[in-house]
Amino acid sequence: MPELPNLTDASLSLHKRVAELTFERDDVRNALTGTNLVEDILTTLDWCNRTPQVSVLILTGAGKAFSAGGNIKQMRDREGMFSGSVLQIQDQYRRGIQQLPLAIQRSEIPLIAAINGPAIGAGMDLACMCDLRIGSTATLFGETFINLGIVSGDGGSWFLPRLIGQQRAAELLFTGRLVKAEEALELGLLLKLVAPAELLEQARELAGQIAAKPPHAVRLSKRLLQLSQRQDLADFLDQCAVFQGMSHHQPDHLEAVNAFLEKRPPKYEDS
DSSP: OOOOOOSSEEEEEEEEEEEEEEOOOOOOOOOOSSSSSSHHHHHHHHHHHHHHTEEEEEEEEEESSBOOOOOOOHHHTTOOOOOSSSSHHHHHHHHTTTTTHHHHHHHHSSSEEEEOEEEEEEHHHHHHHHEEEEEETTTTTEGGGGGGOOTTSHHHHHHHHHHHHHHHHHHHHOOOOOOHHHHHHTTTOOOOEEGGGGGHHHHHHHHHHTTTSSSHHHHHHHHEEEEEEEETTHHHHHHHHHHHHHHTTTTHHHHHHHHHHTTTOOOOOOO
């Protein structure tokens, strides 16, 4: 069992290659600003990349909200990352919350958001940065920056159109309206919609299906998904060929083939 990192405002567990990160700031609806949640997520992502015993990470919130995003009282009072000159504010964004989408893009394992309640502003953006999203009837989305006279400073307007298309993303970005769970499922924001009591069970079941696959293939598949967003087809196919060559030389590949032919459960190594 690898040693877990020390976190401040979140808790982390690991069971059968599935890591689970829970935001523990229900007092501020798991806001990403004015708490240590961004730092905790960054620490966890780095730990997951360096820990071969982890194949998938679930992110969820304790309490009523997944994440309320930015702390609006701090915005009003010009505190924290919302204080200072234009130069200072942009620097605080670049060195603060913008490290989150960059770290998620560097993630070497699949990320599942178990969205237990409202995911508003940067909280919605965080959910959209994940590979898979499972919601409950309590889930509520809101790309609400425009309602406060600001823009999505953490890259939400980059992720959202790639997830639901340019026109639907434009409508949500320009109106700032709230999206209930049923519509979120129709839009493609959610993979699955379940009862609140079943949310974590369903997320863990999905994570378990991923964690049961050859660990090296999971990580290489995640890297290919990331590369597909920024490479042209010819360069991407070259990378696929290299990764495939790597895979053919992995012991887990032979174990998977033998287990299939012998009709038995496979047993994979950690790396």
